[in-house]
Amino acid sequence: MSIFSLPGLPRADLADALNRTDLKGGIAHVGGGPIFRIHEALMRRPTRRLARKLVECQSLRSDQLQARQFQNLVNLLTHARRNCPFFGRSEYDHADSIQTLDDFGKLPFLSRFDIRTHARDMCRDDSSSRLLHDHTRGSTDDKLIYFWDRNRQAWDKANRIRGLAWHGFNQTSKELHLWPVDPPVNLRGRLRIVARRLRDALLAESQIDSLLLERLEPADFWAKVRQFNPARISAFPSALVAMIQRDQSIAADSNIPALRAVFLTGEVTFPWQQCLIEQTLRVPCIQSYGIQEAGAIAYECPRRSWHICAESMFVEFIRDNHKALPGELAEVVVTGLQSRAMPVIRYRTGDIVRVRRESCDCGLSLPVMPRILGRISDFLITDNGHWIEPACAIEALSPIFGNGAFQIEQNSNGSLQVQVLDRACAPEDWSSRLSAALQGLFGHRVAFTIQRIPGLHRSEFGKCRYVHSKALPDG
Ligand SMILES: [Zn+2]
Numbered sequence: 408m409s410i411f412s413l414p415g416l417p418r419a420d421l422a423d424a425l426n427r428t429d430l431k432g433g434i435a436h437v438g439g440g441p442i443f444r445i446h447e448a449l450m451r452r453p454t455r456r457l458a459r460k461l462v463e464c465q466s467l468r469s470d471q472l473q474a475r476q477f478q479n480l481v482n483l484l485t486h487a488r489r490n491c492p493f494f495g496r497s498e499y500d501h502a503d504s505i506q507t508l509d510d511f512g513k514l515p516f517l518s519r520f521d522i523r524t525h526a527r528d529m530c531r532d533d534s535s536s537r538l539l540h541d542h543t544r545g546s547t548d549d550k551l552i553y554f555w556d557r558n559r560q561a562w563d564k565a566n567r568i569r570g571l572a573w574h575g576f577n578q579t580s581k582e583l584h585l586w587p588v589d590p591p592v593n594l595r596g597r598l599r600i601v602a603r604r605l606r607d608a609l610l611a612e613s614q615i616d617s618l619l620l621e622r623l624e625p626a627d628f629w630a631k632v633r634q635f636n637p638a639r640i641s642a643f644p645s646a647l648v649a650m651i652q653r654d655q656s657i658a659a660d661s662n663i664p665a666l667r668a669v670f671l672t673g674e675v676t677f678p679w680q681q682c683l684i685e686q687t688l689r690v691p692c693i694q695s696y697g698i699q700e701a702g703a704i705a706y707e708c709p710r711r712s713w714h715i716c717a718e719s720m721f722v723e724f725i726r727d728n729h730k731a732l733p734g735e736l737a738e739v740v741v742t743g744l745q746s747r748a749m750p751v752i753r754y755r756t757g758d759i760v761r762v763r764r765e766s767c768d769c770g771l772s773l774p775v776m777p778r779i780l781g782r783i784s785d786f787l788i789t790d791n792g793h794w795i796e797p798a799c800a801i802e803a804l805s806p807i808f809g810n811g812a813f814q815i816e817q818n819s820n821g822s823l824q825v826q827v828l829d830r831a832c833a834p835e836d837w838s839s840r841l842s843a844a845l846q847g848l849f850g851h852r853v854a855f856t857i858q859r860i861p862g863l864h865r866s867e868f869g870k871c872r873y874v875h876s877k878a879l880p881d882g
Pocket residue numbers: 708709710711712714767768769770771
């Protein structure tokens with residue numbers, strides 16, 4: 408696909424935006440300023456060395472890359488069997504004699520429940536690195552405690568540095584984060600926030616708490632952004648979109664001179680969100696995919712393919728416990744090859760893709776994966792068991808209520824509740840159009856109720872699910 412056929416931005420503007428990202432120099436550039444180098448050294452993270460290594464690997468022949476990946480897989484299994492009590496169980500005996508990927512595919516899957524129940528047992532029991540712990544900040548309020556170490560952090564950062572470099576950015580380009588800030592519960596938490604602000608100032612970064620956006624007037628928010636003048640903004644798509652939608656004309660006039668791209672992660676980015684951001688801010692959106700408990704999984708290249716971080720992540724697409732076929736919906740199952748503190752082996756992410764034979768002509772030899780369509784519980788289920796993609800449900804109802812102005816919830820009995828923002832301007836015949844749209848999706852009479860709501864429901868961490876079904880359990 409040509410990079411000039413992207414949706415959302417007029418062709419001339421997109422060409423201009425991409426020219427400004429200095430694509431030629433981006434592939435090889437993983438530099439960082441002296442402050443970044445000192446910071447990583449103080450944190451005992453070999454981030455820059457790993458980033459350079461990743462840049463070398465990305466151009467290897469596919470067979471060389473696969474051989475290295477398989478060796479990393481075997482090394483991980485050896486480590487897990489030897490040092491982590493959970494993986495010493497008999498279900499993993501087979502891990503001692505892995506010869507092929509088919510052999511690897513016979514190992515058991517790991518679930519979120521396993522991590523919740525056995526996280527400590529999954530950790531290495533030697534003292535080669537200091538165990539750190541954190542919790543997930545997912546689309547549900549169901550926090551998951553996981554363990555990692557400085558080396559895992561360095562791999563995640565190195566993957567990010569490489570992903571940024573594909574688009575002409577390095578560690579010295581100013582970045583504005585639009586993320587939630589964990590509220591401090593004690594003095595230590597408050598000191599951590601102060602330290603983070605100091606670090607951000609030194610590293611040319613800044614953060615606006617996405618949980619507090621509603622308290623900010625749009626004009627004040629965009630004035631803050633313009634004052635910091637970032638080269639890139641990193642955000643949950645629904646948080647940035649919500650701020651744009653509160654007053655699109657103010658956002659469009661925000662005039663941030665240095666801004667060259669918006670990086671989106673943490674949620675599925677729907678096409679209408681990408682269009683809205685690109686048309687309003689007139690810079691391209693770039694996506695990345697990862698999960699905190701396992702690490703970075705994929706970064707989008709300038710040709711908009713999702714390249715897997717193959718040096719540190721092995722990705723499978725599974726349907727009914729077997730490798731999925733092209734065209735099928737499948738769950739993403741990951742193995743964090745550099746997750747030594749708490750190995751994550753064949754972990755069911757709960758994220759769904761439609762499997763395709765993917766390739767990319769951008770020059771990277773890293774494998775390509777399909778985009779995430781949603782979590783399992785983002786799919787609506789019909790009476791006959793057909794899964795409706797969340798993007799299809801959104802596209803069906805958006806012409807009635809407007810983009811981002813509603814949420815659809817399916818109850819465990821299959822009935823629907825459509826929740827529409829008070830501010831949404833629906834046409835007079837919305838009721839009949841809604842019935843027709845839902846019948847178009849479900850193919851028959853469908854029970855639904857409608858409810859007006861003052862604002863979209865969000866998780867504790869500010870993530871928004873436009874479609875949510877209780878008809879299937881989440882992964
Ligand atoms: Zn590519």
